[in-house]
Amino acid sequence: MDALAGLLDGPRARGAFLLRMVMAPPWSVRVEDHAPLCLMCVDRGEAWVVPDTGSPVLLRPGDLAIARGPAPYTVADAPDTPPRAVIGPGGSCHTLRGEPLATSMDLGVRTWGNAPDGPASMLIGAYQMPGEVGGRLLDALPELLWLPGDSWSCPLLPVLDEAISRDEPGQSVVLDRILDLLLIAALRAWFSRPDARAPAWYRALGDPVVGRALRLLQDDPAHPWTVASLAAASGVSRAGLARRFTELVGEPPMAYLTGWRLAIAADLLRETDATVDAVARKVGYSGAFALSAAFKRVRGISPQEHRTGSRRPVASGQGLPEPQQRSR
Known part of the structure; x- marks a missing residue:
């Protein structure tokens, strides 16, 4: 087992939270779920990831961002759009006034948003369980990691896009494996950058x-x-x-x-x-x-x-x- 595999060995690679989010503007989602790691891939349109500290990042199709918890952040159509929904621990979702949104924004199998045909679509995968084995690696990552689509090549995004909305026996295991491979590919690309500060x-x-x-x-x-x-x-x-x-x-x-x-x-x-x-x-x-x-x-x-x-x-x-x- 190498260090990257160590991050993924155990519950992080079993039962990961995967979802397609489809949105029409204006939209803004505040994420306070405390997940140790969350991958976000834009497959259509654009989305801004706005950390509480640091600069906002614009994601376009093919781009990938990794948010390292437990720090909260916001995902929106524009950096200044005020949050209209809050994601809490365990996937709880509500308005700023505490009104539940799960049913009203349910769009089908692993799909959630405010418009079925919204111009913005993101694939989201979150490792929800804190893990000590990957602590050395997590500590080496910034709170928000960004890989532009033109800076790396990964054939797994279309695979995840095709598989995330399927409802077949064993599909959760398939999705876990795809997410694991996507994370490893992203971290390899991140650490191989000329200006990367990879841990010792x-x-x-x-x-x-x-x-x-x-x-x-x-x-x-x-x-x-x-x-x-x-x-x-x-x-x-x-x-x-x-x-x-x-x-x-x-x-x-x-x-x-x-x-x-x-x-x-x-x-x-x-x-x-x-x-x-x-x-x-x-x-x-x-x-x-x-x-x-x-x-x-x-x-x-x-x-x-x-x-x-x-x-x-x-x-x-x-x-x-x-x-x-x-x-x-």
């Missing part, structure tokens, strides 16, 4: 020695790695690996491994009912006590406190059309 660990993946060591740690975090065994597997000396790894990644190999193990453990605690002891052994600790000690030392709370604090209640009230079922 991402650049290090291209190093023949450190890249191999990183993949060994990421692929098998439960293995009882030492700097010596990692160096032997990478074909270099212990001192040579320790020095080069720290220079390129920004931290020693064992510190990186600890962070990676705890990130995976945090995800497992949040998204599964596995015992703390089972989670500990899965990520390379001898048992619950060892994991708890490392968790408290690095994160300041116990695994159980993390698990309890991360369980969020489902948002009440009406929301957007369920993205994986036919809207009636």
Whole structure:
């Protein structure tokens, strides 16, 4: 598993929220759903993405924007159009006065908007579950990432456009996979730009020695790695690996491994009912006590406190059309 795959491994790639939004002006939607990551692709017309901080971005057909949560933002026909709808956690949708909009703006299978034939159409995919495995990557992204259509080539947008309104068995799984591939393609294009400020660990993946060591740690975090065994597997000396790894990644190999193990453990605690002891052994600790000690030392709370604090209640009230079922 490489670092990009790590972002997508787990609940982020299962049950992602996908929707086509069709609008006629004037329109403006305030997004306050706290989703960790949201992709927006314009397939017809234009749309402005207006972050609370930073400059508005105009999206045209073929352009893609990625909003990194939980910061709110606005999507509209013009930067100065006041919001007329608010999207909250869990896909809840209402007017500024709290009136529900889900039924009145339901346009069919995974389609929502104020006009069935509106001139503006966007494909939206949101990873709704916070994930610790991808934290290193998410921290490296700006709050709003923009890829103009003429700066990258991706054949997946037409595929998503064709698939998003289908209502067939297993369609949600198909859409999840398309969204994952689209995200990976976008991030590759973003980090490969001449002026990109890719994080150190991402650049290090291209190093023949450190890249191999990183993949060994990421692929098998439960293995009882030492700097010596990692160096032997990478074909270099212990001192040579320790020095080069720290220079390129920004931290020693064992510190990186600890962070990676705890990130995976945090995800497992949040998204599964596995015992703390089972989670500990899965990520390379001898048992619950060892994991708890490392968790408290690095994160300041116990695994159980993390698990309890991360369980969020489902948002009440009406929301957007369920993205994986036919809207009636």
